[in-house]
Amino acid sequence: MNESVKLSVEQEKTVQKKSKTSSDKKSAKGTEVFYSSVAYLQSSEIPKDIDNLRKKGHLNKLLNTVLTYDQKDSVELNRTYKSPLQNKGDQLLRENKGYAGVYNSSVGGTYEVYRKVPDSVLRKSVERYGLPDNATEEGKQLTLEEKADGFVENNLDIVVAKESGVPQSVLKNVVTQIKQVQSLGKSASTIDFKKSWIKETKSDVSEGTMIFYSSLASFAMYSIFSGVVCVAYMNGNLSEVGRRVMGSSFSKWKFLIYSFATGLMLNVLSNALLLVYITQILKLQLFTNWTGSILLMLIGNIFGLSFGILIGTLQQLSIQGRIIVALMTNMIASAIAGLMGSSIRVFMNSHLPWVNQYNPVALIMSGFYQLNRLNESTQMTRIFGLLGIYTLLLMIFALWRLRRTRYDSL
Numbered sequence: 232m233n234e235s236v237k238l239s240v241e242q243e244k245t246v247q248k249k250s251k252t253s254s255d256k257k258s259a260k261g262t263e264v265f266y267s268s269v270a271y272l273q274s275s276e277i278p279k280d281i282d283n284l285r286k287k288g289h290l291n292k293l294l295n296t297v298l299t300y301d302q303k304d305s306v307e308l309n310r311t312y313k314s315p316l317q318n319k320g321d322q323l324l325r326e327n328k329g330y331a332g333v334y335n336s337s338v339g340g341t342y343e344v345y346r347k348v349p350d351s352v353l354r355k356s357v358e359r360y361g362l363p364d365n366a367t368e369e370g371k372q373l374t375l376e377e378k379a380d381g382f383v384e385n386n387l388d389i390v391v392a393k394e395s396g397v398p399q400s401v402l403k404n405v406v407t408q409i410k411q412v413q414s415l416g417k418s419a420s421t422i423d424f425k426k427s428w429i430k431e432t433k434s435d436v437s438e439g440t441m442i443f444y445s446s447l448a449s450f451a452m453y454s455i456f457s458g459v460v461c462v463a464y465m466n467g468n469l470s471e472v473g474r475r476v477m478g479s480s481f482s483k484w485k486f487l488i489y490s491f492a493t494g495l496m497l498n499v500l501s502n503a504l505l506l507v508y509i510t511q512i513l514k515l516q517l518f519t520n521w522t523g524s525i526l527l528m529l530i531g532n533i534f535g536l537s538f539g540i541l542i543g544t545l546q547q548l549s550i551q552g553r554i555i556v557a558l559m560t561n562m563i564a565s566a567i568a569g570l571m572g573s574s575i576r577v578f579m580n581s582h583l584p585w586v587n588q589y590n591p592v593a594l595i596m597s598g599f600y601q602l603n604r605l606n607e608s609t610q611m612t613r614i615f616g617l618l619g620i621y622t623l624l625l626m627i628f629a630l631w632r633l634r635r636t637r638y639d640s641l
Contacts, residue, residue, distance in 0.1 A: 262349050262350060262351065263349070263350040264347050264348070264349055264350075265311050265312065265313060265347070265348050265349075265350060265353060266311065266312050266313070266314065266315045266331060266345040266346075266347060266348075267306045267307065267310060267311040267312075267345060267346045267347075267348050268307075268310040268311075268312075268343055268344070268345055269300070269301040269302070269304070269344050269345065269346045270297065270300035270301055270302075270342075270343065270344040271341065271342075271343050271344075272297070272300065272341060272342040272343070272344075273339075273341055275339075277340065277341075277342060280296070281293060281296055281297060281342065282340070284296065285324065285334060290324050290325040290332075291325055291327075293324060293325065293332065294324065294325040294326075294327065294330060294331075294332045297332050297342055297344050298329070298330045298332075298344055300344055301330070301344060301346055306346070306348050306352065306353060308353065311348065311353065315331045315333050315343075315345045316333065318335060319337075320335045320336060320337045321333050321334075321335050321343075322334045322335065322336070328347070329346065329347055330344060330345060330346055330347060331344075331345040331347065332344055332345075333345065438572075438573055440517065440604075441569055441573060441596070441600070442569065442570065442572070443509070443515065443517055444517070444596045444599040444600060445565060445568050445569045445570040445592070445596050446570060447502075447505070447517075447528065447595075447596075447599065448531060448565070448568060448592045448593075448595035448596040448599065449561060449562075449564075449565035449568075449570050449592055450501075450502060450505060451498075451502060451528045451531030451532050451535060451595060452531060452534070452535040452538075452561050452564070452565070452591070452592060452595075453498065453501070453535065453561070454494060454495065454498040454531075454532045454533075454535035454536045454539065455535040455536070455538050455539035455542070455557045455560070455561055456539060456554060456557055456558075457494030457495075457497065457498055457535075457536055457539060458491075458494065458535065458536040458537065458538060458539020458540040458541075458542070458543060458557075459539045459540075459542055459543040459550075459553050459554055459557050460494070460539075460543075461487065461490040461491060461494055461536070461539070461540060461543065462539075462540055462543025462544060462629075462633070463543060463550050463553070464486075464490060465483055465486060465487065465490075465633070483633075487540075487633075491536060491540075494536055495532055495533065495536055498532045498535070498536075499528075499529065499532060502528055502532065517599070517603060518599075518602075518603050519602075519603045519606065520602040520603055520606070523598075523602040523608070523611065524598075524599060524602055524603060527595055527598045527599065527602070527614075527615075528595075530615065530618050530619070530622070531591070531595045531618070533622055534591055534618050534621055534622045534625070535561075537621075537622045537625040537626045537629065538557075538560070538621075538625050539557055540625070540626070540629040541625050541628055541629040541632070542556050542557050542560070543629075544629055544632035544633055561592075564590055564591060564592040564593075565592050567579050567586060567587060567590055567592075567593065568587060568590055568592040568593035568596050569593075569596065570592075576593075589617065591617075591618060591621060594614045594617055594618060595614075595618070597610065597614065598610075598611060598614045598615075601614075
């Protein structure tokens, strides 16, 4: 029994090697070989001489004998595979250029004869007779390789050539619509299949436009430096102003609020000057939805201030060290979002797509694009929501750290 299992495993490895070799040949010659079952002999139908040939080890003669059972009928795609070993216990007895013989010792012993067929013959069969509903997965994939992006079976199961793509998405949407209509007891014939699923729009978005959007998003984040300075003026070990504040009766929380408002006002003013320069001097019309864009920049400024306040609480660093941390954080986030060109953004979206889905600079840039080029706000709720959550969490953590700050002496 163990020897039989070991033999099956070894033969399976042999077939896999041959399949790999066949695949390599396909790359070189453009041809791939499939195995189509043409005869299946059960124990009651097997002549004794065939069994005797197997037991004596005359496998070449055995193969020449069983291949005579091939009636030379057309290939059936529901019985065509890439490997002749399809059932548990199958053993490859012998294989030549045209046929393969398989023996299975279970249920009294059976023989199955496979005709080796090139992929070109199978494709011609599909072109002439069509693809049967009960075709094997190998047969379906063969037709998908060059003939179709996908197809739908009678039970509305979808077989696609690849997982994603516009044709595949359209096919899935159409099938979903058919299932929904049928669930209401209506016929699929009521669906207007001539309806266009793709809407063509013209856009003047260029590489330069996206870089400007990234620049505006990064510039809105420059308020991070105001946040760092705001906390520095509250720390007695960092500035003369901080020592005076700590030694006075003036509430540091009021000082924090006033500093936050002042920093926000100055940064909003600098953003306004930048927009005047872009629109009046450079004559670039980046915004069509001014209300949404200004609100987005304002939230970006508030987020930057909150982040800067948190960085300002890093007591282990000097004021210069905290500014360097703020600068590096903003520059890295901006570069990933596309400030240095689209190549980095494309690379990140291809290999680490989740990064820019949560990167605050990328969120602001995406918001500008949604509002002013796509003229829609489907993603704006998510963008505003994430920036608001980020800001709230940063402020809570920063205030918690400020409350824990203590000095032995000034």
